[in-house]
Amino acid sequence: MPLSSVYIGGLRRTLTQIHSAAAACLNRQISGCQRPVRRKGAWMNTQARLLSSRTPQNCTRKLVRNGEEKKLVICIEGNIASGKTTCLDYFSKASDIEVLTEPVSKWRNVQGHNPLGLMYQDPTRWGLTLQTYVQLTMLDRHLCTTPAPVRMMERSIYSAKYIFVENLYRSGKMPDVDFVVLSEWFDWITQNISIPVDLIVYLQTTPETCFARLKERCREEEKMIPMEYLETIHQLYEDWLINKTSFKVPAPVLVIPADHDLPKMLHQYEENRERILAARNA
Numbered sequence: 378m379p380l381s382s383v384y385i386g387g388l389r390r391t392l393t394q395i396h397s398a399a400a401a402c403l404n405r406q407i408s409g410c411q412r413p414v415r416r417k418g419a420w421m422n423t424q425a426r427l428l429s430s431r432t433p434q435n436c437t438r439k440l441v442r443n444g445e446e447k448k449l450v451i452c453i454e455g456n457i458a459s460g461k462t463t464c465l466d467y468f469s470k471a472s473d474i475e476v477l478t479e480p481v482s483k484w485r486n487v488q489g490h491n492p493l494g495l496m497y498q499d500p501t502r503w504g505l506t507l508q509t510y511v512q513l514t515m516l517d518r519h520l521c522t523t524p525a526p527v528r529m530m531e532r533s534i535y536s537a538k539y540i541f542v543e544n545l546y547r548s549g550k551m552p553d554v555d556f557v558v559l560s561e562w563f564d565w566i567t568q569n570i571s572i573p574v575d576l577i578v579y580l581q582t583t584p585e586t587c588f589a590r591l592k593e594r595c596r597e598e599e600k601m602i603p604m605e606y607l608e609t610i611h612q613l614y615e616d617w618l619i620n621k622t623s624f625k626v627p628a629p630v631l632v633i634p635a636d637h638d639l640p641k642m643l644h645q646y647e648e649n650r651e652r653i654l655a656a657r658n659a
């Protein structure tokens with residue numbers, strides 16, 4: 378069988394079509410990642426190919442990316458304005474680390490529309506719209522191939538679902554039908570596509586710290602975010618990554634206290650560098 382084939386029997390056409398739609402949409406907008414291209418009826422990537430992880434011993438039927446499974450994937454998690462981007466900036470200076478920041482600019486401007494702004498104005502109407510797009514762009518981040526052996530991502534498809542979709546639903550701002558449709562999409566993606574994460578670095582802050590940093594950053598769409606919103610997001614993160622009482626945690630968690638000033642944070646990042654890069658062997 379040619380390496381370029383997707384090896385998943387009856388699921389093949391459906392997966393190809395779905396990936397086709399996502400790739401076609403994102404191809405036009407995303408730079409910095411290697412995009413899959415179609416050749417002679419089979420999906421290939423310029424560096425890697427989608428392959429099934431199905432083997433005689435392991436019939437998981439998940440799509441995995443050839444070669445990408447050997448790379449170290451670290452997700453930086455934390456509340457809004459906890460310092461994730463600043464942390465990624467620090468690690469981006471290392472030549473063996475590829476940094477993938479959250480695609481917030483896309484959420485603020487997709488073909489002239491601003492789903493992030495719309496969601497904050499009217500979450501019940503626009504929550505599904507934003508979260509569908511967040512899910513798509515996060516999946517794209519997880520699937521894009523990078524030359525560096527270590528990839529550091531801001532958040533993940535998991536936190537988008539377990540923190541932000543969950544918050545919209547629990548607060549009564551997302552209708553049942555929207556939640557069910559998003560959840561079925563999420564379940565399908567995570568059951569059929571391999572999304573490896575080796576380590577979660579959780580920047581643990583108080584909501585008060587985030588509130589102060591949010592005000593300082595002053596993103597237009599976020600101006601009306603109240604303290605209670607950050608408290609709720611904080612609690613969802615704590616239940617997921619610390620108390621482990623809500624959702625499955627996809628990787629070991631390294632907690633870095635992140636209320637400190639910038640010099641102390643940079644010092645902590647340096648102190649934890651080896652531990653983070655050793656995650657592959659954890």
Ligand SMILES: Nc1ncnc2c1ncn2[C@@H]1O[C@H](COP(=O)(O)OP(=O)(O)O)[C@@H](O)[C@H]1O
Pocket residue numbers: 455456457458459460461462463464590591593594635636637638639640642
């Ligand atoms: N340790 C820190 N002390 C004070 N301000 C910080 C610190 N880290 C980040 N900031 C500032 O807080 C704001 C949010 O930081 P950012 O890295 O964008 O957070 P996130 O990516 O988690 O939303 C920015 O204005 C940034 O300059």
Ligand SMILES: Cc1cn([C@H]2C[C@H](O)[C@@H](COP(=O)(O)O)O2)c(=O)[nH]c1=O
Pocket residue numbers: 456457458459461479481493496507508511532536537538541542599
């Ligand atoms: C993942 C995710 C994010 N958002 C919102 C929350 C914030 O307003 C921005 C992300 O900014 P941060 O400073 O990088 O935290 O996007 C959301 O509404 N839904 C999501 O799934």
